[in-house]
Amino acid sequence: MFKALKNVFGSIRSAISKGISEALGAIASREIRYDDIAKRSDELVVRLVEADIAYEVAEEIVIGVAKRLDGVRISRFEDLDAVVEDKLREAIKEILLRGVWKGDLVKLAAERKPLKLVFMGVNGVGKTTTIAKVARFFTKHGLKVLVVAGDTFRAGAQEQLAIHCSRLGVPFFRAKYGSDPGAVVYDAVRHAEKQGYDVVLIDTAGRQHTDRDLMEEIKKIVRVSKPDLKILVLDSLTGNDAVNQAREFDKYVGVDAAILTKLDANATGGSAISIIASIGKPIIFVGVGQGYDDLEQYDPEKILERIFGRE
Ligand SMILES: Nc1nc2c(ncn2[C@@H]2O[C@H](COP(=O)(O)OP(=O)(O)O)[C@@H](O)[C@H]2O)c(=O)[nH]1
Ligand SMILES: [Mg+2]
The missing domain is CATH 3.40.50.300 (P-loop containing nucleotide triphosphate hydrolases)
Structure with a gap:
């Protein structure tokens, strides 16, 4: 169940981390910017669409992650993957929460x-x-x-x-x-x-x-x-x-x-x-x-x- 989605979110997380590390360069500690993710957004959206996610939803996920990472301070030695995964999880959770039924x-x-x-x-x-x-x-x-x-x-x-x-x-x-x-x-x-x-x-x-x-x-x-x-x-x-x-x-x-x-x-x-x-x-x-x-x-x-x- 959800194997491909698991893989694609794993690959998205790596791609975002990689982009951020490249932007960080040799600086020991820096703030992540919205654009570090947004400039790769086309590529990220396409990967999500390939896993059957509707285009608008894929865009919403990528923008959600970019917004959540904007302004986050990260040192070169921190576990960037874990930070990105956390924000990705939050962005998807916000979407999934719309479906909650409050009745009993x-x-x-x-x-x-x-x-x-x-x-x-x-x-x-x-x-x-x-x-x-x-x-x-x-x-x-x-x-x-x-x-x-x-x-x-x-x-x-x-x-x-x-x-x-x-x-x-x-x-x-x-x-x-x-x-x-x-x-x-x-x-x-x-x-x-x-x-x-x-x-x-x-x-x-x-x-x-x-x-x-x-x-x-x-x-x-x-x-x-x-x-x-x-x-x-x-x-x-x-x-x-x-x-x-x-x-x-x-x-x-x-x-x-x-x-x-x-x-x-x-x-x-x-x-x-x-x-x-x-x-x-x-x-x-x-x-x-x-x-x-x-x-x-x-x-x-x-x-x-x-x-x-x-x-
Ligand atoms: N794998 C799986 N099959 C399901 C599920 N729900 C229904 N099915 C199958 O889908 C087929 C159609 O189901 P049915 O209840 O007759 O559909 P209806 O025409 O909407 O009444 C049947 O073979 C069900 O066993 C589910 O949650 N998982
Ligand atoms: Mg029936």
């Missing part, structure tokens, strides 16, 4: 009872799998979860979810194929309220985000279920496309938070960083595998550890 799902479930979460996203991003993982998250906290498929048309969509639910021992609200998704979700929410469920997880059909019918269908599901959170599931491998998906879903339906899947399959990691930097939405969880427990709460420190850690 377990607390929310107790308050709302039932807490209603609608999951949206294009086909294949990992929506159904993620719902199964989130169901597991809540049951591990001792909460009563109901899962409902708002996708009543695609053959196999309900089946897939039903199989996950039976493996997890979580009730699944069944609907007739072809029935109106809005009506099914409405009935499911009423059922959950009557039966004292803590959480209702609502899957929706995933077609393309450019598909107006899909957007109308989700809007209707949202209207009838009045979810506490509209959660967009994004595949971390898709980079800029994920950013476009976030924009479209936000425009038509509104997005409260995101879940970023397949971090484990993300060899470079650059696209994940770019998505976190650019979607303008908090991230509740990240998916780190295909198993039910492969879901982690989004934590910038954990991501930084993957990039800069020694393992």
Whole structure:
């Protein structure tokens, strides 16, 4: 996970250190200047872009490091690499902090009872799998979860979810194929309220985000279920496309938070960083595998550890 990103940040750190040492020359102690880094910025940005980091994000990282190093006094005998790495880490952390979600799902479930979460996203991003993982998250906290498929048309969509639910021992609200998704979700929410469920997880059909019918269908599901959170599931491998998906879903339906899947399959990691930097939405969880427990709460420190850690 994030191997290439680890390597590229290592090489960036060395390139910046080298530039600073050259500027330092024979002087024993000197202040680093913004320009010592900025004059190499094109080369540094290109290296980041080659690791799948979006151009604007790469620029932001390089400028962030240059600003943080500006005015730092360093002697020739100091560990320059360590100083640079520290500033690089800070610059990336500032970007990752934008994705932090300040809520607490377990607390929310107790308050709302039932807490209603609608999951949206294009086909294949990992929506159904993620719902199964989130169901597991809540049951591990001792909460009563109901899962409902708002996708009543695609053959196999309900089946897939039903199989996950039976493996997890979580009730699944069944609907007739072809029935109106809005009506099914409405009935499911009423059922959950009557039966004292803590959480209702609502899957929706995933077609393309450019598909107006899909957007109308989700809007209707949202209207009838009045979810506490509209959660967009994004595949971390898709980079800029994920950013476009976030924009479209936000425009038509509104997005409260995101879940970023397949971090484990993300060899470079650059696209994940770019998505976190650019979607303008908090991230509740990240998916780190295909198993039910492969879901982690989004934590910038954990991501930084993957990039800069020694393992
Ligand atoms: N490696 C990995 N695979 C995932 C993750 N989340 C989902 N998948 C896989 O992505 C594929 C599509 O998932 P699915 O839930 O059916 O996507 P949906 O069409 O959005 O409902 C499946 O093979 C999942 O096992 C993840 O975090 N890591
Ligand atoms: Mg699905």
